[in-house]
Amino acid sequence: DKFQAIIVLKALRPDKVTNAMQDYVAENMGQRFIEPQTSDLGLVYKDSSPTIPLVFVLSQGTDPANDLYKFAEIMRFSKKLNPISLGQGQGPRAEAMMKESMERGKWVFFQNCHLAPSFMPTLERLVEHIDPDKVHRDFRLWLTSMPSEKFPVYILQNSSKMTVEPPKGIKANLLRSYMGFTDDFLNQCGNKVSELKHLLLSLCLFHGVVIERRKFGALGFNIPYEFTDGDLRICVSQLKMFLIEYAEIPFKVLVYTAGHINYGG
Structure with a gap:
């Protein structure tokens, strides 16, 4: 029985229990029960x-x-x-x-x-x-x-x-952020739809990392930063604007506005 195997795993490798439980729930109840749900x-x-x-x-x-x-x-x-x-x-x-x-x-x-x-x-x-x-x-x-x-x-x-409540874990945060964007939004970037999707995914991953980083408080920082979804929204808005206005992707501008102003300001 897989549940009994999880009990043994808890004694031997407690760090693997969460992943094992997620697999068990997905297999017995369905994948949707371990994925972040958007508010209906x-x-x-x-x-x-x-x-x-x-x-x-x-x-x-x-x-x-x-x-x-x-x-x-x-x-x-x-x-x-x-x-x-x-x-x-x-x-x-x-x-x-x-x-x-x-x-x-x-x-x-x-x-x-x-x-x-x-x-x-x-x-x-x-x-x-x-x-x-x-x-x-x-x-x-x-x-x-x-x-x-x-x-x-x-x-x-x-x-x-x-x-x-915020999702727990980088993967859950990434999925929740990225799944919040509709196809209509992604297709509103002219001939740079592919670039928008790739950069948006990277931005959502970065957002998931800094959100998880909050659990460590002020360790490594001068003060604890309260990163929120508002930081992600302004970055996405600027990303879309820069992709439309610039012929070439302004990577330096995107990195500076996101890392030094929106999240780091």
Whole structure:
């Protein structure tokens, strides 16, 4: 029995147990159970309503913003999505944005609620007073927050919640990053589609390495760097732009902007 073999392996070579378990799960349950899964916002959206907020519970280094932007594009709500990163002094603007969106049927995206504890009582009051008979049927409230004691209990109890956790391991990070790009995106680079695919794969591999590097904290660095998916997004945007604008691939420019500015800045 292969499971018994894994038990023996745990005693003799514990460093090989993870790989053996992945092979066992893939063989008995299917390959999809060991591959990183992308967030299916469509399923969550179907169960939502204008009066039920959608909350992303974050873990360190995760950012679901890009997934939401892509979903808004699919739903043809790109121009009706109002994002705002909460922080000091953003409360009045966020409140006005939410009231306007409830009337006009827009989506509101409040990011990093844990960074605006003073705004949380106001947000709770706004959610409590959403009138299902008056609010526009297309209105949705999207929230992201790290676990926080200041986050309103009422919203937690009356919302659709999704946890966002980073994949573990370089391979899992590479697959998750690269699988997030659609064929339409890859084919928007004129006659340099092949170059874009190769460089994008290399960039995703680099991103997976630095994401795994975070577990070592400040070892080898002056301070611990919080690399995020935002770093990858800006690098991909610049990569695509440079490939379109330059006849020859500007490798020195790509290396400098990615390594010294976006990730190293």
